[in-house]
Amino acid sequence: MAWWKRKKEPSREEVSPDSPADVRLLEAVLMVVNEPIPAKQLGVLTGFPDPTAVRTAVVHLNQKYDQQGRAYRIEEVAGGLQLLTRKQFALWIRRSDQVPGEQLLSPAMLETLSIVAYRQPIIRAEIESIRGVACDEVLRQLIQRDLVRISGREEDLGRPFLYETTKAFLKLFGLKTIENLPRFQKILQQESEIASRIRISLTDEPSER
Secondary structure: OOHHHOOOOOOOOOOOOOOOOOHHHHHHHHHHOOOOEOHHHHHHHHOOOOHHHHHHHHHHHHHHHHHHOOOEEEEEEOOEEEEEEOHHHHHHHOOOOOOOOOOOOOHHHHHHHHHHHHHOOEEHHHHHHHHOOOOHHHHHHHHHOOOEEEEEEOOOOOOOEEEEEOHHHHHHOOOOOHHHOOOHHHHHHHHHHHHHHHHHHHHHOOOOO
16 A cells, blocks of 8 residues: 555654655655656655755755765756766766666767757757768767757748757756856857957058058
């Protein structure tokens, strides 16, 4: 019989669905799920009043894990919370037949994926212009792996498909949101703005007679 259908009164060690929020219940839910769960949904499942309360509880749990030297901690990835093992144990865990193998990407796939990640939404012609080669097959493989998806169509002539990264991409690279990507793109943008200002200043200078 399911635990929520028991007729006897819960003891101090048991947690009822109608009882106040309990960090042990939050921990229990995170231990059995295989995908990141949004803080709001976790709050509904475990009785916490709002996402802020859930995240506060997660901070306390992680502090406890760190103090006790646990092999895992709760991380925020792909828009949700998930209990993950620490990086230093990855090599040993991969030896288990119960753990999915590491997803390997070819240099072409990594290059294309990087372009999509930083320029999204982006059309195929722009990707090919940056790479200098056709990328139909690479895009198809990335879509099959659920790392890239078609997000719509450009309004230009021919209405080409727009490509962007997926939630699976965030999860694979351990990112909370796409904004957590390394921001070298900002450096490139600043360089472009500086070059533009220089060109304008040179244009405004009086020509020599």
